[in-house]
Amino acid sequence: MKGLAPLWLLAAAPAFASAAPASTPSSPASVTTFGRDLVVSQPVSGRVLAAFASVRLEAPVAGDVIVWGGDVSFGPGGAVGGNLSVFGGSVRAAGTPPVRGVVSTPGSLLRLYLAEMRRAPWETPPSATVWGLRLLALAAWLAAAIAALFFFDTKLPRAAARASETPTLALLAGVLSIVTLFLAAAAVLALLPAPLAVPLALFVAAVAVAAKVFGMVALFLMIGQSLSGRVAARQRPAALALGFAILGGVSLLPLAGPLVWSLASVLAVGIAFTTRFGAPRYRVAIA
Amino acid sequence: MTDCPIPLDPLDIEALASGTAPVVRAEAAAHAAACAACGASVRRSVNLDRVLEVAVSAIPVPGDLAERILRIRPFSRGERFGLAVWKAPVLLFAALGASGTALIAGPPAGPREQIGLGAAAIASAAGLARASWRWLIDLSQAAPSGLAALSEGLRATPAGWAALILLPAAVFGLRRVLSRARALASARR
Numbered sequence: 245m246k247g248l249a250p251l252w253l254l255a256a257a258p259a260f261a262s263a264a265p266a267s268t269p270s271s272p273a274s275v276t277t278f279g280r281d282l283v284v285s286q287p288v289s290g291r292v293l294a295a296f297a298s299v300r301l302e303a304p305v306a307g308d309v310i311v312w313g314g315d316v317s318f319g320p321g322g323a324v325g326g327n328l329s330v331f332g333g334s335v336r337a338a339g340t341p342p343v344r345g346v347v348s349t350p351g352s353l354l355r356l357y358l359a360e361m362r363r364a365p366w367e368t369p370p371s372a373t374v375w376g377l378r379l380l381a382l383a384a385w386l387a388a389a390i391a392a393l394f395f396f397d398t399k400l401p402r403a404a405a406r407a408s409e410t411p412t413l414a415l416l417a418g419v420l421s422i423v424t425l426f427l428a429a430a431a432v433l434a435l436l437p438a439p440l441a442v443p444l445a446l447f448v449a450a451v452a453v454a455a456k457v458f459g460m461v462a463l464f465l466m467i468g469q470s471l472s473g474r475v476a477a478r479q480r481p482a483a484l485a486l487g488f489a490i491l492g493g494v495s496l497l498p499l500a501g502p503l504v505w506s507l508a509s510v511l512a513v514g515i516a517f518t519t520r521f522g523a524p525r526y527r528v529a530i531a
Numbered sequence: 532m533t534d535c536p537i538p539l540d541p542l543d544i545e546a547l548a549s550g551t552a553p554v555v556r557a558e559a560a561a562h563a564a565a566c567a568a569c570g571a572s573v574r575r576s577v578n579l580d581r582v583l584e585v586a587v588s589a590i591p592v593p594g595d596l597a598e599r600i601l602r603i604r605p606f607s608r609g610e611r612f613g614l615a616v617w618k619a620p621v622l623l624f625a626a627l628g629a630s631g632t633a634l635i636a637g638p639p640a641g642p643r644e645q646i647g648l649g650a651a652a653i654a655s656a657a658g659l660a661r662a663s664w665r666w667l668i669d670l671s672q673a674a675p676s677g678l679a680a681l682s683e684g685l686r687a688t689p690a691g692w693a694a695l696i697l698l699p700a701a702v703f704g705l706r707r708v709l710s711r712a713r714a715l716a717s718a719r720r
Contacts, residue, residue: 276684293684310680329673348669376634380659383627390620394611402603406716413712420705427694427701433682434691442678475602478554478610485619517705518712 274307281314284322291326298333308345318342382492385460386485392461393484399522401480403462407515408470415507418459418514425452452513458521459512464488466515535568540609544569548576555609635659 274290275282283300284292291307292299298314301322308326309316316328317336327345328335335341335349393400407414429448433441461484468487469475475483495505539562543553553559563569610616685691 276687278684278688278690291680293680295681295684308676308680310677312677312681329677331673331677348673372634376631377659379627379631379634383624383631386620386624386627390617390624397606397611398603405599405602406712410712410715413708413715417705417708417712420701420708424698424701424705427698430685430694431691431698433678434685434688435695438679438682441682442675445678445682446674475598477601477604477606478616480606481617482619485623488620489623518709 378496382495385492386488388457389461389464389484389488390481392458393465393480396458396522397477397480400458400462400465401475401477401522402524403458403515403519403522404466404469405475406519407462408466410518411511414514414518415511416514417518418510418512421455421513421517422452422510455513455516455521456509459514459516460508462515462519462522463508463512464491467491535566537562539563539569539572540607542607542609544572544576547573548580555607555613 273288274292275284275288276293277295277297277299279296281298281300282292282294283302284305285302287303288305288307290305292301292305292309294310294314295312296314297311298316299309299311300317300319301309301324302319303321304323304325306325308329309324310329310331311333312331313333314330315333315336316330318338318341323342323344325344328341328343328347330349333349335347341347425448429445432444432448435441436444464487465480465484466487467490468483468485469480471490472479472483472486491505491508495501495508497504539547539553539559540555543555543559544563546553547560547563556562563573606616614621
C-alpha cells in the first residue's frame with residue numbers, strides 16, 4: 245500500500261476520493277477512496293468506503309466502514325458506529341475493535357475460525373494453526389476436484405487435452421478474461437442503477453469463480469497426465485491426484501507458492517474459456 | 532435395462548466382443564456364458580463391431596484416434612464407483628485432512644495430552660465447520676451491501692466510464708485469442 249494520506253488531502257483529490265461535507269469540511273457525511281490509503285482523523289457522520297486501499301481510524305465514524313482489498317486499523321480515538329466489513333483484508337486493533345455493529349471479514353476464513361476457537365480474530369495465530377488451515381484448504385480443493393471429475397468425466401478430460409495443446413494461448417486468454425470480467429464488473433457497478441448492478445456484478449463474480457474452479461481441476465488433470473503419461477479413464481483419478489499434489493505442494497512454498505498459485509489461477513480461467521468449459525467442438529446430430 | 536442382477540460392465544462387454552481380456556471383472560467370460568442377458572449383450576456388441584468395420588473400412592483413420600477417444604471417454608459404471616480407481620485422490624484427501632486437523636489440534640506433549648488429542652481434533656473440526664458456515668453466511672449477507680456501497684462510491688469517479696471505454700478492446704482481444712486457440716486446435720485434428 246502507498247503511504248497513508250490524511251483525510252483533508254483526499255477530499256482535495258476528487259478523481260480518487262470524494263467527500264460530501266455535511267455542514268463543515270471538518271465533518272464530512274461520507275468518505276470514499278480508491279487506491280489511496282486513508283487516515284480518518286476527524287469524525288465522519290456517514291460511512292467510509294475504501295477500495296484497494298487501507299483505512300486507519302483515528303476518529304469515530306458514525307456509519308458503516310466498508311473496505312475492499314485493504315486493511316483496517318484502529319487508533320486511540322477510532323470507532324465505528326455501524327458495521328465493519330473488510331473484503332480481502334484484515335482488522336488490526338490493540339484490543340477489541342470498537343465497533344457497535346457486526347465485524348465481518350468474508351475474505352478470511354482464518355479469522356472466523358480463530359473466533360470460533362475463542363481466540364480473538366485480531367490476534368496473531370500460531371503458525372501451526374495457519375499451516376493446518378492451509379492443509380485443510382487444500383483438502384477442500386481436492387474434494388471439489390474429485391467431485392468435479394466424478395460429475396464432469398468427459399468435459400474435464402477434454403478441457404485438459406485441449407489446454408495441453410495450446411498452453412500459451414490459454415494463459416493469454418486467462419489474462420484477457422480476467423481483465424474483461426473486471427472491466428465489465430466495474431462498468432456495471434458504476435453505470436447501472438444499484439438494483440440492477442449488484443445482481444449483475446454477483447453474476448460476473450460467479451462466472452469468474454466457476455471458470456477458476458473448472459480450470460484448476462482441468463489443470464491438475466493436465467499436469468498429472470503429462471507427468472505420468474497415462475490418459476486412460478481408469479487412470480484419471482490418479483493423474484488428478486498427482487497433478488494436485490504437485491501444484492498444491494508448490495503453493496505451500498513461501499514467496500514462490502502464492503505466485504505460482506496465482507499464475508495457475510490465471511491459466512485456469514483461460515483453460516475454462518478457451519475450451520468453453522470442455523464443451524465438444526462439434527455436436528453430432530443423429531436423425 | 533437388463534434381467535441380470537449383476538450385469539457386466541460395458542467395458543467388459545466390449546472386451547469380450549473384441550476378443551481381449553476383460554478389465555473390470557476377471558470372470559466376465561464365464562458370466563457371459565452362463566447369463567442369457569449378458570451373453571445377448573456380448574453378441575449385440577459383436578454384431579455392432581462387424582457393422583462398423585464394414586462401414587468405416589474406406590475411411591482413413593488418424594493414428595492417434597484411439598488415444599483421443601480413450602482420453603475423453605466417460606467413466607464406465609465400474610470405474611465411476613470403483614474404490615480402487617479413486618483410491619489415490621481419496622487417500623491424499625484423507626492425509627491432507629488428518630495432517631491439517633492434527634496441526635490445528637496441536638502436537639501431544641505427553642500421555643495426558645495424547646488422550647485429549649481426539650477431543651481436540653473433534654473440537655478443531657467442529658470449529659472449522661462452524662467457521663465455514665459463518666463464512667458463507669457472512670459472505671451472502673455482506674457481499675450485496677458491500678457491492679451496493681462500492682457501486683455508489685464508483686459513481687463519484689470516472690472509473691465506470693474508463694472501464695466502459697476499455698471493455699470493447701479487452702473483449703476484442705479475448706475473442707481474437709479464443710478464435711486463434713480454436714483454429715490451432717482444428718488444425719491439429
